[in-house]
Amino acid sequence: MNKEVSEFEPCWDLLRSSLVDIHTKNASRLSFEQLYRASYKIVLRKKGDLLYERVKIFEMEWFRDHIMPVITELVSNNLVSTALVQPSGSSAHERRETGEKFLRGIRDSWRDHNMSMNMIADVLMYLDRTYTADYKKPSIFATTIGLFRDNILRNTLGSAVQDLGEPFVIFDILNAVVLDLINMERDGDNIDRNLLRNITTMLESLYETDDELEKQKLYLTVFEPRFLESSRAFYRNESERLLRESDTGTWLRHTRRRLEEEHDRCGTTISHLTAEKIAAVIDAELIVSKLDDFLGMEGVGLKNMIDHDRIEDLTIVYNLVSRVDKTKMPLKNALQRRVMDLGVEVEKTLRETDFSNPSANVAADGDDGGDKPKAQTLNAAAQQTAAAIKWVDDVLRLKDKFDNLCVTCFNNDLVLQSAVTKSFSEFINLFKMSSEYVSLFIDDNLKRGNKGRSDAEIEVVLDKAIVLLRYLGDRDMFERYYQKHLARRLLHGKSEIETEKELARRMRAEMGNHFTHKFDGMFKDMEISKDLSDNYRDHIRNLGDADSRRVDLGIHVLTSNNWPPEATRSSQDEGSKWKGKGDCIFPPEIRRLQDSFFKYYLRNRSGRVLTWVPSAGSADIKCVFPKVPGKETGPLSKERRYELNVPTHGMVILMLFNDLPDGETLSFEEIQAKTNMSGTDLVRSLASLSIAPKARVLLKEPPTKNIKPADKFGFNPQFVSKAIKIKAPTLNGVSKVEGEEERKETEKKNDQTRQHVVDAAIVRIMKQRKNLSHIQLTTEIITQLSSRFKPDIGMIKRRIEDLLVREYLERTEGDSTVYRYLA
Amino acid sequence: MADDGPNKYITLVSSDGFEFVVLREAACASPTIAGMLRNQMVEAKTGRCSFAEISSIILEKVAEYLSYRLKYKDKLDVPDLDIPVEYCLEMIVVADFLGLDEQMA
Numbered sequence: 001m002n003k004e005v006s007e008f009e010p011c012w013d014l015l016r017s018s019l020v021d022i023h024t025k026n027a028s029r030l031s032f033e034q035l036y037r038a039s040y041k042i043v044l045r046k047k048g049d050l051l052y053e054r055v056k057i058f059e060m061e062w063f064r065d066h067i068m069p070v071i072t073e074l075v076s077n078n079l080v081s082t083a084l085v086q087p088s089g090s091s092a093h094e095r096r097e098t099g100e101k102f103l104r105g106i107r108d109s110w111r112d113h114n115m116s117m118n119m120i121a122d123v124l125m126y127l128d129r130t131y132t133a134d135y136k137k138p139s140i141f142a143t144t145i146g147l148f149r150d151n152i153l154r155n156t157l158g159s160a161v162q163d164l165g166e167p168f169v170i171f172d173i174l175n176a177v178v179l180d181l182i183n184m185e186r187d188g189d190n191i192d193r194n195l196l197r198n199i200t201t202m203l204e205s206l207y208e209t210d211d212e213l214e215k216q217k218l219y220l221t222v223f224e225p226r227f228l229e230s231s232r233a234f235y236r237n238e239s240e241r242l243l244r245e246s247d248t249g250t251w252l253r254h255t256r257r258r259l260e261e262e263h264d265r266c267g268t269t270i271s272h273l274t275a276e277k278i279a280a281v282i283d284a285e286l287i288v289s290k291l292d293d294f295l296g297m298e299g300v301g302l303k304n305m306i307d308h309d310r311i312e313d314l315t316i317v318y319n320l321v322s323r324v325d326k327t328k329m330p331l332k333n334a335l336q337r338r339v340m341d342l343g344v345e346v347e348k349t350l351r352e353t354d355f356s357n358p359s360a361n362v363a364a365d366g367d368d369g370g371d372k373p374k375a376q377t378l379n380a381a382a383q384q385t386a387a388a389i390k391w392v393d394d395v396l397r398l399k400d401k402f403d404n405l406c407v408t409c410f411n412n413d414l415v416l417q418s419a420v421t422k423s424f425s426e427f428i429n430l431f432k433m434s435s436e437y438v439s440l441f442i443d444d445n446l447k448r449g450n451k452g453r454s455d456a457e458i459e460v461v462l463d464k465a466i467v468l469l470r471y472l473g474d475r476d477m478f479e480r481y482y483q484k485h486l487a488r489r490l491l492h493g494k495s496e497i498e499t500e501k502e503l504a505r506r507m508r509a510e511m512g513n514h515f516t517h518k519f520d521g522m523f524k525d526m527e528i529s530k531d532l533s534d535n536y537r538d539h540i541r542n543l544g545d546a547d548s549r550r551v552d553l554g555i556h557v558l559t560s561n562n563w564p565p566e567a568t569r570s571s572q573d574e575g576s577k578w579k580g581k582g583d584c585i586f587p588p589e590i591r592r593l594q595d596s597f598f599k600y601y602l603r604n605r606s607g608r609v610l611t612w613v614p615s616a617g618s619a620d621i622k623c624v625f626p627k628v629p630g631k632e633t634g635p636l637s638k639e640r641r642y643e644l645n646v647p648t649h650g651m652v653i654l655m656l657f658n659d660l661p662d663g664e665t666l667s668f669e670e671i672q673a674k675t676n677m678s679g680t681d682l683v684r685s686l687a688s689l690s691i692a693p694k695a696r697v698l699l700k701e702p703p704t705k706n707i708k709p710a711d712k713f714g715f716n717p718q719f720v721s722k723a724i725k726i727k728a729p730t731l732n733g734v735s736k737v738e739g740e741e742e743r744k745e746t747e748k749k750n751d752q753t754r755q756h757v758v759d760a761a762i763v764r765i766m767k768q769r770k771n772l773s774h775i776q777l778t779t780e781i782i783t784q785l786s787s788r789f790k791p792d793i794g795m796i797k798r799r800i801e802d803l804l805v806r807e808y809l810e811r812t813e814g815d816s817t818v819y820r821y822l823a
Numbered sequence: 824m825a826d827d828g829p830n831k832y833i834t835l836v837s838s839d840g841f842e843f844v845v846l847r848e849a850a851c852a853s854p855t856i857a858g859m860l861r862n863q864m865v866e867a868k869t870g871r872c873s874f875a876e877i878s879s880i881i882l883e884k885v886a887e888y889l890s891y892r893l894k895y896k897d898k899l900d901v902p903d904l905d906i907p908v909e910y911c912l913e914m915i916v917v918a919d920f921l922g923l924d925e926q927m928a
Contacts, residue, residue, distance in 0.1 A: 032859040032866050033873060040920060122858035129922065 008047050009039040012054060018123070019058055023066070023116050035123045047133030052140070055124065057145045063151045067109055071152055074105040075170060092184055099177040100192055106174060107198045110148065114205070117144045124796070138210040146210045149218065153206075174199070175223060181232045182269065186234065186261070196269045204271055224274055228281055231262075235285035243290055247300040255286045258289040282287040283324050291321070295330055301736070309401065314409035322413075332416055336423040339402065343427030346394040386441055388433075392441035396464055399424065405742055421471075429473040438468045439481035442503070443488075446495040447778040459497060466506050474789045475511065476757075483518055484564040490526055491616050493542055497526070511787060523563030529556040532738060534602055551593050557601075557610070584614045584648075585676040615681065619651035620644070623697065625719055635720045642721060644697065646728040649677060649685040657715050665701065665714035683707045688729045691747055694721070695728040749796075758799045763808055766821035774800075774817045833860065834871040835886055841879035842871075849893040854922040877920075881913050885921070919926040 007112055021027055038637065042051045121128065121141040128139050140147070153171040164573060178199060181191045203219035236259070242251050266275040287567045295302040295503070305313045321331045349700050402420050410416050440549055445461045472478050489495045508516040533554045586594065598610060625640040645652065652675050656666060666674075672682055686707050690698040698717040702708075758781065765780050772780070778796055800819070803809050812818045835843045848907055850872075851857040859866040866872050874882060888904060895901040906914060918924060 027862065027864050028868065030864045031873070032862060033875070034863045036855060036858070037876065119862045122862055125854060125858055125922070126920075 007045055008042060008050065011042050012051070014038050015051075015123075016058060019055070019062075019120060022119050023062060023112075024184055025112075027119060032123065035496055036126065039124050040126045043127055043130055048127055049135070051124075051127060052131065052137065055120070055140060056143055059147055060562075061152070063147055066340065067113070068151065068155075070109060071170070074102050075173065092189060096184060096189070096191065097178060099181055100195060102108055102173070102177055103181075103195050103199055106170075107150070107195060107202065109152070110202045111198070113148055114145070114202075120144070138212070142207075142210050142212050142515075145206065149206050153218070171222060175226050176634065178223070179227060182227070183230070183234060184266070185265075185269075193269045200270045201503075204273075219271060220273065224277070227270065227274065231278060231281050231569055231571055232285060233283060236289075239286050239290050242286075243293055248294045248297050248302075248305075249310075249313055251286075251290070251294050251299060252313055252320070255282070255320060256316055258282055258286060272616065274818075287320050288324050291324070291330060295334065302331070303338060306338045306405070309405070311405075311408050314405060318410045318413070327417055329414070331410075332419045335402070335416060336419050339398070339420055339423035340427050342398055343395070343424065344430075346398065347431050348393060349394070349643075350391050353387070353390065388437040388440040389444055391431075391433075391437050392468065395468070396429065399467065425471045425473065428468075428471045433743070435474055435478035436481050438465070438472065439478060439485050441465070441468070442482070443485040446499060446503070447489060462499075462503050462506060465503060466510055469507065469510060474750075474753065475515065475787065476789050477746070479515060480564070480746060480750060483522075486519060486522060487564050492520060492618075497523070515788075518562045521559055525558050525562060526556065529558075532557060532601070536597060539600055540596070550588060553593055553597060555597060556616075560611075584612075584652060585674065586612075586614075586652060590652075614648040614652065614677075617648035619646055619648055621646065621651060621654060625717060628717055636718060640720065641724070643725045644695065644728065645726065646689070646695075647685060649675075649681050652687055653682075653685055653689065654675070657698070660715065662715070662717075665699075665712040667712045668707065668709045671713065686711075686713065692729060695726050754789060754791065755795065755799060757785065757788070758796060759803065761785060762796075762799060762803055763821075766809060766819065769821075771812065771820050773815075774819070777819060830870050832870075835882055836873040837872055837877055837879035837882040838875050839879050841882065843882060845886050845889055846893065849889040852889055852892055852923065856921065877917055878913075881910060881917055884910060884914060885917060888923075 007124075013039055015035060016667045018027075018030050041050065042048065118141070121139065121144075128141075131137075132139055137143075153174065155168050178196060185191045190567060200219060200223065203223050204217050206218040207213060208216040208218065208221055211667075217573060238258075242254060246254075259279065262278045263275060263280060266272055266278065269532050302317065304310075305317070317331060318328070319711050351488075402424075406412060406417050406420065442465045445465075469475075469478070489500070504516050504519045504523070534552065536555065554683070594612065601610065602608065621644045623642050623644050625642070628636040629638050644654075655669060656671065656674055660666065668682070668686070671677075671686075672679070675682070686698070686700075688695060690696055690700040690713060691705060691707075697716055697719050701712045701714070704711075761781050761784055762777070765777065765784070769780075777800070778793065781796055782791060800809065804811070804819075807822055809819045810822055811821050831847055832844050833847050833856075835845060835850070835856075837843070847860070851860065856872055859872050860870075861867060876887070883908060891904050
């Protein structure tokens with residue numbers, strides 16, 4: 001027994017004096033091994049519990065005797081009142097000074113305590129490993145560290161309490177001082193960040209209880225909530241102030257700065273643990289609560305930013321909105337509204353723009369520029385085409401603008417991109433003339449040919465065309481217009497076939513075979529026709545008999561299904577009073593030619609009918625104007641030979657004058673009788689030959705600007721032209737914009753076709769599915785036809801009823817909303 | 824005692840004065856020795872750990888074990904370390920003293 005006690009006490013004495021040395025920073029004289037062995041022996045002798053208690057008591061006494069006095073002195077009345085009451089009398093500077101002094105004191109005492117305890121815990125390692133673990137007590141370190149918390153932080157200081165009248169602890173002062181300093185830094189002051197970090201690290205190392213549970217760090221349980229609350233109040237005030245005093249741009253930048261600042265703070269001044277939470281506070285106070293106010297601000301808000309392409313501002317807006325709202329709803333809505341507004345404005349601008357200025361007349365076909373009587377109507381047509389081009393250009397420019405915004409500011413965000421696309425589709429489809437205008441745009445670009453443009457430029461144009469095509473809802477309308485314009489281009493040779501084919505190829509890729517089916521047919525017809533012409537020419541040549549007066553024939557054979565109706569019929573039913581039936585009467589030489597070709601054509605084919613379309617063809621005529629007697633000088637004194645290019649109708653008319661004696665005239669009605677042409681065609685052709693000076697090979701009596709049935713026409717011997725090759729104005733060569741009535745016509749025809757398409761779709765679907773309810777059927781139809789056009793619900797209903805009547809479908813007996821297919 | 828930064832080697836001194844030089848890294852496998860070397864007491868300053876109650880024969884085996892442990896750390900197919908039977912009991916006691924028990928990783 002004695003031996004045991006005596007073994008314990010010497011060891012304990014050794015340890016106790018070493019504890020003192022350690023606390024007083026005199027540890028260098030000590031031998032670790034010796035102390036370690038001392039505690040080892042104590043534990044082996046089963047006195048671990050005694051040692052544990054003695055150490056604990058020692059530490060408490062040490063606290064009381066050596067550390068507390070220092071702290072108490074730090075906590076002067078001044079400090080308490082400034083920190084907790086914050087009278088307005090004290091300046092920021094003063095508060096900072098006293099605050100930092102206090103914090104430094106706490107920190108230093110903590111540091112010493114921490115270091116000492118680490119050392120002590122190491123020395124008593126054996127005790128911890130065995131006794132403590134076995135008896136499930138907190139480790140030496142935890143216990144003694146906890147003493148710091150209990151004796152210092154949670155200590156109330158007697159005297160100061162009376163002044164305030166309510167209990168508080170040093171911890172409260174500590175928190176208040178730290179938060180005060182942080183707010184000072186937010187306002188721009190410089191503080192000792194390192195000091196604060198030490199304090200917060202200290203709080204991270206202390207726990208609510210000696211169990212040292214992770215989630216119960218004092219930092220998290222006491223400091224952080226207060227920090228977040230104070231920050232919330234701070235930022236709430238700040239956002240109010242910003243709303244009162246500044247504009248959206250400032251607010252954006254300010255918020256961004258604060259976010260960065262707080263993030264930075266979480267590494268340097270307080271713990272990383274708080275990073276997300278403080279970011280959430282800023283999100284809530286600075287962003288969410290005032291977002292709509294700032295974005296909607298007059299003159300500086302989102303609308304303004306979009307209009308003026310404020311890239312940096314928009315990027316910040318995107319980033320901030322993405323933080324708080326995954327759907328980016330406010331931004332999306334604003335963008336969509338703006339696109340719609342700007343799109344509608346494009347249309348408005350169009351209506352208000354005056355296109356009569358020739359410099360705006362970009363679409364004028366070179367040939368048409370010179371005619372004066374026709375100048376007014378042609379200019380009107382050309383004006384409208386110019387309008388079409390402008391509309392397309394404006395829309396494309398708008399698209400470029402928003403695409404640019406999406407790429408540079410919005411990080412190619414899919415949600416926003418699809419929202420913008422949707423709005424574009426919306427306003428484009430609201431505009432009735434969009435299908436037509438897009439086709440005109442393509443027409444204009446392709447007509448100019450490829451000269452002077454690099455491959456890249458052509459690519460760009462084609463890409464733009466396809467882009468616009470994607471937006472169009474009424475694709476079948478577009479198909480109709482495109483077919484019409486394409487026919488004109490092909491028949492008059494106005495564009496490069498390669499480019500046309502390239503575009504058709506892309507359309508096919510984009511919208512499927514059935515869309516380009518007709519166009520491909522047209523291309524094929526053109527190719528076959530070329531071969532046919534060449535072969536025919538060879539055939540004729542081989543027949544021998546070179547006749548100097550033989551007419552050289554170039555032919556285009558059009559398969560009527562592929563080509564638009566305007567190209568394949570002559571304009572007989574265009575509201576003229578001409579009641580004559582039958583085709584145009586051709587001159588005998590031409591008729592011979594036609595028969596010859598017809599025979600050749602039918603050699604290898606049977607069962608086909610060829611119909612000549614004079615409104616689409618042209619003829620090159622060699623003219624001889626003999627010397628005018630009586631003139632010795634000037635151009636009229638010579639014989640003039642010209643080559644005149646006229647439409648087929650024109651050729652038919654001119655040939656009549658070959659047999660006419662000199663000086664005689666033919667009247668309008670006579671010409672009409674001989675040629676069997678309709679009034680409209682006749683007027684057009686005569687006008688181009690007798691009114692405009694460029695090709696005035698006929699004289700008109702009376703020489704008015706309009707053609708009347710009573711007019712007379714004769715050979716003009718005094719015709720002079722600077723050029724040898726003259727082209728009479730082709731009136732069908734320019735694709736012009738349709739007038740109101742024409743457009744309504746086209747729409748009506750289109751609707752009819754659509755009805756057939758819907759019928760076919762209904763039958764197809766029902767055949768496959770046998771039974772379908774009304775709603776399912778409608779949905780199915782809309783889905784299937786979506787790539788062509790958007791069917792009207794009423795129309796679908798009517799078609800279904802029609803099919804019911806025609807007994808393709810019937811209603812089922814049980815449920816009248818379910819249809820059944822009737823074979 | 825020149826202080827030229829943490830030396831790579833440290834010396835373990837037995838009760839009968841034998842010295843064994845081992846890598847610091849190897850020795851710190853023992854939490855006790857590690858504790859000795861990280862605090863600012865005599866051992867840390869001189870890089871010498873004296874064990875007043877461990878004989879040289881045992882300490883030698885300890886030193887061998889520490890090096891062996893470091894060498895074959897995280898390896899497969901490790902050859903056995905030979906410990907003569909008569910020393911086993913003392914080795915166990917010393918192992919406990921030095922914290923080299925199975926709770927270590």
